[in-house]
Amino acid sequence: MWVLLAAMFVIASVVIAFVVSVIVGQRKSIREITKSERKFRYLFENSIVGMVRFDAATGRVIETNEALLKMLGTRSLETIPSRLGLFEAGIPTPLLQGLEKTKSIQGHEILLQGKRQKPAWLSLFGVLNESDGTCEAVVADITQQKQAILLLRQLSSKIIEAEENERRRVARELHDGVNQTLALAKGKLSFVEHRISPAQRKIKVTSKDAGRLVESAMEDVRRISRNLRPSILDDLGFLPAVRALIDELQNRSKIVIRLALEEKPKNLPRHIELALYRLIQESLTNVEKHSRAASAVVRISRTDATVRVEIADNGIGLHGNPRRKKARSGGMGIQGMRERMVVLGGTFHASSTTSGGTVIIAEVPFRQQSGDDHVRH
């Protein structure tokens, strides 16, 4: 009997001790949670970076910290809608979809535009809180960076435009000035040539040679001015102009060049045609100058919204030339091609192929033109 009572006492004590330890443990972890929550709240409220908490399913903004309100130029969330329709409407759907998929947001950019306010760019980083379906995100104001990028693009665009204008001017002067003078000289030489007596054979031959030299100089001037100002683009259109570039190169070198058209790029805006023409022109010149290739292919394809140009050769590759110079920054070298594509919101890649040659790939987005060939720079 006593033994039974003693056993029951021991069991009861153990149970009580266990229950007490569980309660104490829970209290402790609740304290820990409260402590870390307090820490988080402190961080949330006093952080100098913007923070927002929102419902991950609906995008409804639950709270923002002071720093974010300051960043948005407002005192309280209620006044945000006047500045930012976006926060009134909640977090945008693409961001929520990304959050659902990856459980986090990594630098998602959103543009805030109010009717009377300047646009602001924000970048969000955060993690999904799966226990309550909310998300706390850090918000960085990247408006200045975005504006700087925009400014740089506008500057590049202006430089490219100035370069094209200058080329046009030089082409005109070559054509209207130098070429006219050469034509005049040729006429005079021919006049002299016909008046030299047959007895003066040597002088006649020399005069004939001089005439041929002037003719060849005229041909050079014509070619240079054609390259400077691709009027063929205006006269015949993009594809014939590209074909002419290819024919010209084939005529003066042994490189076999093929033009592969997957989907004809019709109705491209004029400024995109010019940029792609310049890109093909420079790439083919590079093939001729540096590649030692036997053949090359120019591939042009398009989708509804983008046009893609690829120039591949089977030569020594980009790094095959041991005396490789640093690319010129000013002209239409590789750097120039890249800048042109970036200005158009496109992409540019120059690399060596696995088989050893070089490949240039450019892709540019465009909006369908409706007859009007408006040049936008």
Ligand SMILES: Nc1ncnc2c1ncn2[C@@H]1O[C@H](COP(=O)(O)OP(=O)(O)O)[C@@H](O)[C@H]1O
């Ligand atoms: N198709 C190519 N094959 C081999 N090397 C090339 C090719 N294109 C460019 N390169 C290399 O890249 C360098 C930079 O080209 P680029 O920027 O056009 O300047 P540039 O033609 O004035 O040298 C070239 O000097 C050359 O060494």
Ligand SMILES: [Mg+2]
């Ligand atoms: Mg070059």
